[in-house]
Structures are given as C-alpha cells and as structure tokens.
Amino acid sequence: MDCIFCKIANKEIPTNFVYEDEFVVAFNDISPVAPVHVLVVPKKHIANLLELTSDDGQLMLHIMATVIPKIANEQGLAENGFRLVVNTKEDGGQTVPHLHFHILGARAMAWPPG
Secondary structure: OOOHHHHHHOOOOOOOEEEEOOOEEEEEOOOOOOOEEEEEEEOOOOOOHHHOOHHHHHHHHHHHHHHHHHHHHHOOOOOOOEEEEOOOOOOOOOOOOOOOEEEEEOOOOOOOOO
C-alpha cells in the first residue's frame, strides 16, 4: 500500500511524534492552519470515516476519550478549547485517503469554517 500516513505510522518516513501508542500516532501538520495543528492517525489503515466498522469501536473510543484529550492538555488547549476536524472524501476536503483527525487550537476559530 502506498499510503503516506501508513508509512509515517510504520516509521518509514521520519516524523517527530507528539504522541504514539500501539494504536495511533500524532504529529504536527506540515501545513498548519492554526498555531497548534496536530494530526491524530490510526496505525490501522482505514480510508475514511465511512469505512469504519463496528470492529473499530474500541479504536474510536481510545482516540476520542484518551488520545485527543491527552494531546489537548499537553498542547495547552484544554482551558480555552480547540476544534476537532475529520474531513471525509474529496468534497469534504480529505487529501490523504487515511482516516485522521485534525486538532486545531491556540486561536479563536471562525464559523462557518469554509
């Protein structure tokens, strides 16, 4: 598989992780749109949100209840808040076909996002 996020997760492409465990990696986006812009990427290849199955429930719980709060706290985002974005497919703005979560923070976010 020629997936850049799989290569990053498998350490085939050197990346400084802000977080790693057996299920996910997290690293700073190379084109940040906020002062804090961290990507949370499952190590398991899942193309997008619509490809999740009931077998992925524990993974999603781990990401949402453990990983994202930990990163938000470590990055100083917990007090004032942050935005969590999951782009899905082309019209949703997904540019890498591997499920990932954008943690955006350290500035006020506008609405609508565009």
